[in-house]
Amino acid sequence: xxxxxxxxxxxxxxxxxxxxxxxxxxxxxxxxxxxxxxxxxxxxxxxxxxxxxxxxxxxxxxxxxxxxxxxxxxxxxxxxxxxxxxxxxxxxxxxxxxxxxxxxxxxxxxxxxxxxxxxxxxxxxxxxxxxxxxxxxxxxxxxxxxxxxxxxxxxxxxxxxxxxxxxxxxxxx
Amino acid sequence: xxxxxxxxxxxxxxxxxxxxxxxxxxxxxxxxxxxxxxxxxxxxxxxxxxxxxxxxxxxxxxxxxxxxxxxxxxxxxxxxxxxxxxxxxxxxxxxxxxxxxxxxxxxxxxxxxxxxxxxxxxxxxxxxxxxxxxxxxxxxxxxxxxxxxxxxxxxxxxxxxxxxxxxxxxxxxxxxxxxxxxxxxxxxxxxxxxxxxxxxxxxxxxxxxxxxxxxxxxxxxxxxxxxxxxxxxxxxxxxxxxxxxxxxxxxxxxxxxxxxxxxxxxxxxxxxxxxxxxxxxxxxxxxxxxxxxxxxxxxxxxxxxxxxxxxxxxxxxxxxxxxxxxxx
Numbered sequence: 001x002x003x004x005x006x007x008x009x010x011x012x013x014x015x016x017x018x019x020x021x022x023x024x025x026x027x028x029x030x031x032x033x034x035x036x037x038x039x040x041x042x043x044x045x046x047x048x049x050x051x052x053x054x055x056x057x058x059x060x061x062x063x064x065x066x067x068x069x070x071x072x073x074x075x076x077x078x079x080x081x082x083x084x085x086x087x088x089x090x091x092x093x094x095x096x097x098x099x100x101x102x103x104x105x106x107x108x109x110x111x112x113x114x115x116x117x118x119x120x121x122x123x124x125x126x127x128x129x130x131x132x133x134x135x136x137x138x139x140x141x142x143x144x145x146x147x148x149x150x151x152x153x154x155x156x157x158x159x160x161x162x163x164x165x166x167x168x169x170x171x172x173x
Numbered sequence: 174x175x176x177x178x179x180x181x182x183x184x185x186x187x188x189x190x191x192x193x194x195x196x197x198x199x200x201x202x203x204x205x206x207x208x209x210x211x212x213x214x215x216x217x218x219x220x221x222x223x224x225x226x227x228x229x230x231x232x233x234x235x236x237x238x239x240x241x242x243x244x245x246x247x248x249x250x251x252x253x254x255x256x257x258x259x260x261x262x263x264x265x266x267x268x269x270x271x272x273x274x275x276x277x278x279x280x281x282x283x284x285x286x287x288x289x290x291x292x293x294x295x296x297x298x299x300x301x302x303x304x305x306x307x308x309x310x311x312x313x314x315x316x317x318x319x320x321x322x323x324x325x326x327x328x329x330x331x332x333x334x335x336x337x338x339x340x341x342x343x344x345x346x347x348x349x350x351x352x353x354x355x356x357x358x359x360x361x362x363x364x365x366x367x368x369x370x371x372x373x374x375x376x377x378x379x380x381x382x383x384x385x386x387x388x389x390x391x392x393x394x395x396x397x398x399x400x401x402x403x404x405x406x407x408x409x410x411x412x413x414x415x416x417x418x419x420x421x422x423x424x425x426x427x428x429x430x431x432x433x434x435x436x437x438x439x440x441x442x443x444x445x446x447x448x449x450x451x452x453x454x455x456x457x458x459x460x461x462x463x464x465x466x467x468x469x470x471x472x473x474x475x476x477x478x479x480x481x482x483x484x485x486x487x488x489x490x491x492x493x494x495x496x497x498x499x500x501x
Binding site for chain 1: 184187188249250253254256257258259260261262264267294295297
């Protein structure tokens with residue numbers, strides 16, 4: 001009986017943890033989006049006010065941020081500096097697998113970022129500023145959606161995990 | 174040396190074209206002065222008065238059917254390489270129609286001009302690119318040097334007049350080098366020279382250090398607009414001679430006038446094919462009445478760097494020079 005009880009409790013703990021992990025995906029995404037935006041704002045400052053070429057600008061940004069976004073920017077910067085790449089677009093979308101590994105950004109966020117890589121650096125300052133602004137507007141939209149999802153799903157997954165554990169526990173006993 | 178120059182500029186070319194260029198026979202590579210890309214047209218190489226098409230197999234060809242046709246992607250990647258993936262940080266250069274890359278080479282670009290209040294703001298749809306390889310020719314100024322030196326060890330205010338592609342920058346660079354180093358054979362001691370290198374072509378500075386030899390008494394103001402640069406030079410570096418390239422705007426004229434009035438000698442260049450072309454430029458009116466004491470007129474009649482004539486302040490040929498020309 002004691003063994004059964006311990007086993008059941010373990011199952012419950014596991015299920016709750018799984019629920020928490022699942023809800024984390026929802027609660028971390030808005031945070032990551034905000035981090036991405038602040039990184040892009042740093043890049044914008046470099047581009048618009050400093051007129052710094054992208055390889056150096058991204059290196060500067062990478063120094064100031066952390067996590068997946070840091071590895072993303074430092075990889076793009078390094079690949080551009082190495083001189084083996086022939087356009088930014090390829091490097092930019094190639095480096096996005098760094099985001100895959102270390103952030104909770106979803107496919108739609110990456111799609112947006114990828115599209116931004118196609119216009120980054122391709123026009124004069126005035127035009128770049130517009131692209132940045134458009135990107136922020138779209139990213140804000142994503143952030144709102146992510147926030148909405150978080151509110152809906154964060155609690156849901158946590159309690160779902162706990163309840164599933166409880167059901168199995170009861171059934172076992 | 175010249176292959177080194179090619180690889181310096183090949184860094185800025187799209188992958189396929191770079192590979193083909195590097196595969197060319199070395200006698201062709203040595204002569205190349207220009208590599209031209211035009212979207213949807215063959216890649217062309219110009220050099221030493223000859224013209225080749227770049228073949229699909231990486232050999233120079235003459236038949237257009239065997240030539241490599243430049244694609245949209247080639248141009249796109251060329252533009253991003255030239256501008257370090259950052260068009261916005263080369264805005265001013267692009268407005269002028271060219272970017273000077275490391276090594277002092279000039280890359281000309283052409284496309285659709287975007288206007289803002291009647292003047293060119295930038296180019297879009299860039300589809301013509303011209304890589305121009307800059308080569309330093311040591312001794313290019315040997316034949317004119319004596320004509321611009323005065324007997325008292327000073328020099329004359331000198332204007333080099335030449336159409337594009339005739340070696341005027343090369344000439345100016347070598348004059349600067351020789352005047353700065355001094356020429357003991359002619360009893361000429363070196364002068365302090367302030368070089369205002371607006372487009373980074375003469376000294377080809379990289380990280381502030383000249384890549385071309387411009388002499389031991391030369392200070393270089395890199396990337397600074399000429400008019401402003403001339404005044405900064407006079408104030409900061411007490412030069413005896415100021416050298417600068419391709420004057421044309423009226424503020425350039427005013428700055429040069431200031432320099433001459435400050436007792437500084439000027440050596441500069443201008444686009445044109447004879448003295449009349451210079452006198453017809455209304456923006457340089459201030460400089461017309463005998464401010465320059467020597468005019469060196471160049472062409473490419475007998476190859477790049479041909480000296481057509483050397484004139485004095487009254488636009489009369491300088492005698493000493495002419496006799497030597499006749500002897501050649």
